[in-house]
Structures are given as structure tokens and as C-alpha cells.
Amino acid sequence: xxxxxxxLTYSSAGVDIDAGNRLVDLIKPMVRATARPGxxxxxxxxxxxxxxxxxxxxxxxxVAATDGVGTKVKIAIDTGLHGGIGIDLVAMSVNDLVVQGAxxxxxxxxxxxxxxxxxxxxxxxxxxxxxxxESGCALxxxxxxxxxxxxxxxxxxxxxxxxxxxxxxxxxxxxDIAPGDAVIGLASSxxxxxxxxxxxxxxxxxxxxxxxPAPFAPVMTLGAPGGASSSSWSFSLTKALFIASxx
Numbered sequence: 001x002x003x004x005x006x007x008l009t010y011s012s013a014g015v016d017i018d019a020g021n022r023l024v025d026l027i028k029p030m031v032r033a034t035a036r037p038g039x040x041x042x043x044x045x046x047x048x049x050x051x052x053x054x055x056x057x058x059x060x061x062x063v064a065a066t067d068g069v070g071t072k073v074k075i076a077i078d079t080g081l082h083g084g085i086g087i088d089l090v091a092m093s094v095n096d097l098v099v100q101g102a103x104x105x106x107x108x109x110x111x112x113x114x115x116x117x118x119x120x121x122x123x124x125x126x127x128x129x130x131x132x133x134e135s136g137c138a139l140x141x142x143x144x145x146x147x148x149x150x151x152x153x154x155x156x157x158x159x160x161x162x163x164x165x166x167x168x169x170x171x172x173x174x175x176d177i178a179p180g181d182a183v184i185g186l187a188s189s190x191x192x193x194x195x196x197x198x199x200x201x202x203x204x205x206x207x208x209x210x211x212x213p214a215p216f217a218p219v220m221t222l223g224a225p226g227g228a229s230s231s232s233w234s235f236s237l238t239k240a241l242f243i244a245s246x247x
Contacts, residue, residue: 014148019116023144026122030129031139039106039138048140050106052165060165065096068159072196077154079210079223082120085158086127087134088193093162094135101172102164104137110159111144114151124158137162 010017028043035041038055039048052060069088076085086109094104109128111121121144132139151157191199203222208215210223 014115015146016116019118020144020146023116023118023121023125026118027125027129030122030126034129034132034137034139036105036136036138039140041138041140043141045141048106048108048138050138050140050163052105055105055165057165057167059168061102061168061171063097063100063102063164063166063171064162065093065164066159066161067092067096067193068157069193070196071200072193073157074200075196075210075223077156081223082123083127086124086129087131088127089158089160090128090131090135090137090162092193093160094131094137094164097162097164099172100164100166101170102166104135104162104164106138106140106163107132108140108161109142110161111142111156112151112158113144113146113156114148115153116144116146117154121156124156128160137164 024043031041031043033041036055038051067089069085069092072085072088076082089109090107093107097104107128109125111124113121125142129139203210206215208222211221214220214222
């Protein structure tokens with residue numbers, strides 16, 4: 001929109017509507033691929049819809065969770081590797097649903113930046129869509145906020161929102177837990193989204209950049225060992241933490 005007195009436009013203020021439309025075109029097929037019973041995963045409306053009856057629920061209790069990926073976004077920005085962080089974003093919220101016995105149903109994301117890069121942002125959303133497919137929930141909407149002056153060009157932040165459901169009476173923990181029941185512990189495969197302020201400080205103190213050969217495997221870089229996958233990233237940085245603790 002043009003101000004007749006000053007000739008200023010929304011674009012000259014730092015908000016690129018064409019870039020936003022380009023992003024929507026890029027992510028539509030990714031979002032559509034997350035469709036599941038109860039949601040068609042089509043974006044473009046004012047709000048996402050979910051049909052609990054179509055998903056097979058009779059008397060459901062809804063469970064909602066929201067989370068982010070902390071300062072891991074800074075590592076994604078510094079390395080230029082944005083694909084895996086979207087998976088982490090979904091996992092952080094979906095995990096809070098499944099530990100209560102709820103089935104993940106749908107997910108929404110929030111992306112804020114200083115200057116929108118449609119291709120880089122689409123790579124993030126591709127990870128979000130992959131995380132949704134892996135967890136069985138539909139990506140039914142989100143918000144992309146281009147906010148010049150609040151974020152530097154190239155910087156961004158993420159948040160995710162997940163909703164699940166369980167039939168009434170099926171939520172965890174069950175009331176019949178008693179002494180003698182087995183507790184199953186799963187070993188961690190490394191840091192994933194929590195604790196990255198510490199990870200970044202360890203890397204800073206070590207003097208090794210993310211683009212440098214990893215101290216434990218020189219054929220790999222510290223930032224992207226074996227590729228840009230979230231799991232290899234987490235595994236390598238866990239090793240980096242261990243090595244740094246020895247010095």
C-alpha cells in the first residue's frame with residue numbers, strides 16, 4: 001500500500017508480500033503430505049480444522065502443548081543447515097502429548113524473522129512436515145511473521161503448537177500404578193533441543209568452529225557430520241561436550 005504523501009510502501013518498510021506468497025507456494029505440497037484422518041492439511045484459510053469423529057474418537061479429552069527449540073536455531077543459522085530443526089520442533093511438543101497417553105492429531109508452527117528467505121524457510125517447514133509425518137499428526141496451519149527491526153537479516157525464531165487426544169479414562173499416568181510395576185528407561189542418543197546454550201558455550205570455549213573438522217572424526221565437520229540430519233548433529237555435539245570436558 002502506498003502513502004500518497006511520502007510514497008512509502010509496505011515493501012520499502014521491509015515486508016515482502018511477494019516473498020510470503022512464494023513461500024506458501026513452496027510449502028503447500030509439504031503440508032498436504034501430512035494429511036491424516038480428521039484433517040485434509042490444506043492451508044490458506046483463517047484457521048485449521050480437525051474432525052475428531054473422523055479420526056475415530058468417541059469421547060475424547062484434548063491435550064495441548066507448545067514448545068520451541070531454544071538456541072539451537074542459532075546453530076542452524078550459523079551453519080546454514082535448516083532441515084533438521086523442523087523435526088526437532090515437532091518432537092518437542094509431540095513428546096509432551098505422548099507421555100500423557102495422547103495421540104498427536106495436529107500441529108501449527110510459528111516462524112518469525114527479520115527478512116523472509118522463501119527457500120530457507122521452506123527447508124525449515126519441510127522438516128516440520130517430516131516431523132508431522134513421523135508422529136502421525138497433520139500440519140494444519142501456522143504463522144510466518146516478517147518483522148524488520150526486531151530480528152537481524154538471517155536471524156529467525158521458531159515455536160510449535162501440538163494438540164492430541166485420548167479417550168476419556170485412557171490418559172497417563174493410570175491410577176492403578178503400584179509397587180512392583182516395571183519402569184522402562186530409554187537411553188538418550190544425545191542432545192536434541194534442550195541444553196544448546198551450554199553446547200554453544202562449550203564449542204565457543206573449545207575454539208573449534210562448526211565448519212571445522214570434528215575433533216573426534218576429522219572427515220566430518222562439527223556442524224554437519226555425515227550430513228545435515230538432526231540425529232547425527234545431536235550425536236556429534238554430544239561427543240564434542242564429552243571431549244571438551246576432558247580439557
